[in-house]
Amino acid sequence: MGDGRIKEFIDQVQRFLKEEQVITEREGMSHFCYDATEIRFMPDVVLLPYTTEEVSRIMKIAYGMDLPVTPQGGRTGLSGGALPVRGGIVLSLLRMNRILEIDRKNLQIVVEPGVVAADLQEALKGHNLFFPPDPSSTVESTLGGNVAENAGYTRAVKYGVTRDYVLGLEAVLPDGEIINVGGRTVKNVTGYDLVSLLVGSEGTLAVVTKIICKVLPKPAFRRTCISYLDDLSAAADLVVAIFQGGILPSAIECMDNMSINCVADYLTRTELLRREAAVLVLIEVDGTHQGAVDAEAQRILNLCNGVPGVIESKLAENDDQAEQLWRIRRETLPALKAKGKDHLEADVVVPRYRLPFLMGAIKEAEAGKTVKVATFGHAGDGNLHVTIQYRKRNFAELEEANELLGEIYRKAVDMDGKLTGEHGVGITAKDYMKIQMTPGEIALMKRIKQAFDPKGLLNPEKIFPDEDE
Ligand SMILES: Cc1cc2nc3c(=O)[nH]c(=O)nc-3n(C[C@H](O)[C@H](O)[C@H](O)COP(=O)(O)OP(=O)(O)OC[C@H]3O[C@@H](n4cnc5c(N)ncnc54)[C@H](O)[C@@H]3O)c2cc1C
Secondary structure (H helix, E strand, O other), X not given: OOOOHHHHHHHHHOOOOOHHHEEOOHHHHHHHOEOOOOOEOOOOEEEOOOXXXXXXXXXXXXXXXXXXXXXXXXXXXXXXXXXXXXXXXXEEOOOOOOEEEEEOOOOEEEEOOOOEHHHHHHHHHOOOEEOOOOOOOOOOOEHHHHHHHOOOOOOHHHHOOHHHHEEEEEEEOOOOOEEEEEOOOOOOOOOOOHHHHHOOOOOOOOEEEEEEEEOEEOOOEEEEEEEEEXXXXXXXXXXXXXXXXXXXXOEEXXXXXXXXXXXXXXXXXXXXXXXXXXXXXXXXEEEOOHHHHHHHHHHHHHHHHHOOOEEEEEEOOOHHHHHHHHHHHHOHHHHHXXXXXXXXXXXXXOOHHHHHHHHHHHHHHHOOOOOEEEEEEEOOOOEEEEEEEEOOOOHHHHHHHHHHHHHHHHHHHHOOOEOEOOOOOOOOOHHHHHHHOOHHHHHHHHHHHHHHOOOOOEOOOOOOOHHHO
């Protein structure tokens, strides 16, 4: 932005921010110009506030000068939500990283948005508590980012998603006004549910500055079972059989053959991997009574062994084996990325039973193409992560990858699904919004955006298709 407004803005914020809170040189700002999509946009200035009051003052000045502001957490986003597409101000919440309270009597926590998910889990361990929403990006993603994306995780099938745990939020509106929505009560039906609206709003409505959440007592026992099958539809039947058997697992994950092989190439310990399988299903049960957990795990193993086309099923015998099994799943995305190709990612979600059929339909769509597709995800809640590997510099592959991505979105929506289950729309899925939503529904969402952000300055260019901005 070369019109002098940025210089004047910086002059104004430097009156109340310390030198180390204002980054203007290119090298420093380059750390804040990308996220896990690896797409890059350079901001004009990066600010690192410590307090809500600082956020409010920054927003007020930016609003008065018509400058765009993009909130940022750990930059692990997979839809480009934290990228400053129009330049302007990056507001990194990383320094607002205090756990303000662990309220053991009410089973609640109060945290600042920059708290890293893994740090919160560590702090809760000592109290025998846990915060179920713990995405695989736990070592880098922040609570603010997880709230803004309504993050999911492997145990969402039993425990629900981030939204199910947020009771209250303090947030700063684009014009600098500080609001408090929800609070410390478990029940609250006073007026519209603004907490639920802000959770998952991808930083486009307000900047979250404080989060009040429920936490749960930590289940004392867990068992993990792995099953390798030679047929995707057998996986669908297995998942249904588990639920119909009256078992509510804490996780059911799946990986296709390509994901299995990429992880086998990536990890050093591969003795638990079966490269020939069409699909891997990983199931976990947890609870407070060891006998009950062991009995459920045994029933799951029996169900796995009874599935036609089962190659091998086994229960982890100890914590080390369980950790090895979970590593296979956790390292899938890094393993796929390590293949060194360019990626397009989708995060579609369908009703649970349809997920393996969606995996099959994607395999069919891939047949005969040069680009390769890996699928893996949360079989328990129907959320499938799709990674298309291609070479950006090869125009034919780029076209093929984009066509395939559109086809995958359409297939998911045709199966009563949605474009994204946990990664958000951001910039990567916004052009596909019309596959799922009617013009009237998009217009309603835009009116909500307008009510919070009449000037369209907070995290612009996100969620809405380009011609609708
Ligand atoms: C290896 C890997 C594994 C992953 N696993 C999962 C998973 O299991 N489940 C899952 O759901 N996602 C997963 N993700 C995606 C990503 O981690 C999540 O979307 C996460 O919630 C982003 O948090 P973040 O702090 O990195 O946010 P960022 O990427 O910095 O930002 C994400 C969005 O939140 C907004 N935002 C950030 N902070 C605030 C704030 N304080 N106020 C308002 N808006 C804000 C940004 O503007 C942006 O729109 C994974 C990503 C990677 C790279």
